[in-house]
Amino acid sequence: MIYKNISLKKFNTFGLDCMADCMIRIRNEKEAISLFRGEISWKKPFLIIGGGSNILFTSDFKGTILYPEIGGIKVEVKDQEYVIISAGAGVNWDKLVEWTVNKGYGGLENLSLIPGLVGATPVQNIGAYGVEVKDTIEKVIAVSIDDGAITEFSKNDCRFGYRNSTFKSENKGKYLVIRVYFKLTISPLLNLNYGSLKEEVTKLGSVTLKNARQAVINIRRSKLPDPEIIGNAGSFFKNPVVSSSAAESLNNRYPQMPSYKDQSGGTKLAAGWLIDQCGWKGKRVGDAGVHDKQALVLVNYGKATGKEIYNLSEKIIKSVQEKFGIDLEREVEVVGTI
Numbered sequence: 001m002i003y004k005n006i007s008l009k010k011f012n013t014f015g016l017d018c019m020a021d022c023m024i025r026i027r028n029e030k031e032a033i034s035l036f037r038g039e040i041s042w043k044k045p046f047l048i049i050g051g052g053s054n055i056l057f058t059s060d061f062k063g064t065i066l067y068p069e070i071g072g073i074k075v076e077v078k079d080q081e082y083v084i085i086s087a088g089a090g091v092n093w094d095k096l097v098e099w100t101v102n103k104g105y106g107g108l109e110n111l112s113l114i115p116g117l118v119g120a121t122p123v124q125n126i127g128a129y130g131v132e133v134k135d136t137i138e139k140v141i142a143v144s145i146d147d148g149a150i151t152e153f154s155k156n157d158c159r160f161g162y163r164n165s166t167f168k169s170e171n172k173g174k175y176l177v178i179r180v181y182f183k184l185t186i187s188p189l190l191n192l193n194y195g196s197l198k199e200e201v202t203k204l205g206s207v208t209l210k211n212a213r214q215a216v217i218n219i220r221r222s223k224l225p226d227p228e229i230i231g232n233a234g235s236f237f238k239n240p241v242v243s244s245s246a247a248e249s250l251n252n253r254y255p256q257m258p259s260y261k262d263q264s265g266g267t268k269l270a271a272g273w274l275i276d277q278c279g280w281k282g283k284r285v286g287d288a289g290v291h292d293k294q295a296l297v298l299v300n301y302g303k304a305t306g307k308e309i310y311n312l313s314e315k316i317i318k319s320v321q322e323k324f325g326i327d328l329e330r331e332v333e334v335v336g337t338i
């Protein structure tokens with residue numbers, strides 16, 4: 001399934017109207033293998049794209065977009081405590097979460113409503129409401145782009161970190177994820193300790209798996225812009241992790257600054273708060289802007305180009321550096337010329 005001169009507008013949640021020379025839709029494992037074994041010719045460079053919800057295109061893409069459409073959700077193993085399910089890379093993430101919640105399987109509910117496809121979730125190690133997808137991933141099956149070999153990555157092999165994994169670091173651009181295995185609980189232990197989650201669940205009635213999912217959905221809908229209405233890619237920047245001593249000296253200057261202990265031993269700061277303190281919340285430069293409810297989210301009000309959004313992000317990085325001495329890192333992947 002090879003397409004030429006494709007508009008990427010529907011393939012990125014910023015809604016940027018860029019073009020790609022080619023797009024290959026990969027419908028199953030066999031197609032992926034034959035593609036990378038060189039059985040058909042295709043134009044490099046390439047970019048794998050799922051829902052395009054973490055990508056900022058700053059120019060047309062002069063190469064091939066690989067779009068995995070591999071579907072299927074399966075129960076692989078089930079006992080009294082756990083169930084292992086697998087899902088194809090092309091399955092919509094939130095549809096999978098909904099499916100697990102309807103079956104009564106626990107573990108993914110706090111990750112409800114995150115846009116994108118299953119294949120990207122181990123790449124990004126998506127996270128929300130105190131949970132990261134690494135907490136449930138059992139293994140990842142990928143195809144080597146070099147030679148089409150099927151490769152299995154255990155949870156350890158994935159080298160998960162904060163919005164990071166081997167697929168974004170030493171193995172970046174080397175594998176196409178085709179299937180992900182999740183280990184879920186049969187008697188869910190809900191994790192409602194984050195923010196106002198418990199309160200929101202209580203408002204819905206009893207503490208159940210379905211209500212936990214619904215609470216996450218309600219909170220997200222009240223805070224985050226819907227990409228179908230205003231183009232965005234969720235959090236544009238990562239929350240910076242600094243040493244405890246750096247956090248302490250910042251806390252002395254800004255006692256109201258939110259900070260959290262990080263698993264790495266450092267202190268995580270809220271990038272949105274830092275950006276807000278620099279006066280960016282709700283600011284607009286042409287059609288590129290900073291969301292008025294969440295300063296961590298950059299938006300396309302309609303006709304912004306990727307370069308304009310990128311330039312706005314540069315200004316934000318500069319002002320956070322000047323005011324707090326902290327370098328913000330983009331969570332969104334920038335693709336194209338700057």
Ligand SMILES: Cc1cc2nc3c(=O)[nH]c(=O)nc-3n(C[C@H](O)[C@H](O)[C@H](O)COP(=O)(O)OP(=O)(O)OC[C@H]3O[C@@H](n4cnc5c(N)ncnc54)[C@H](O)[C@@H]3O)c2cc1C
Pocket residue numbers: 013047048049050051052053054055068089114115116117118119120121123124125126127128167175176177178224225226227232233234235333
């Ligand atoms: C409104 C909104 C809210 C969001 N909220 C959150 C949130 O709460 N938490 C969070 O973690 N993220 C959040 N995100 C970011 C984004 O949804 C996630 O990063 C998501 O996992 C990206 O999935 P995708 O399919 O769109 O990937 P894409 O953006 O298409 O790709 C992301 C990266 O993964 C690679 N990739 C994609 N599929 C594959 C594959 N099959 N094999 C190998 N590499 C692949 C791509 O090459 C790219 O490098 C949000 C985004 C939006 C728009």
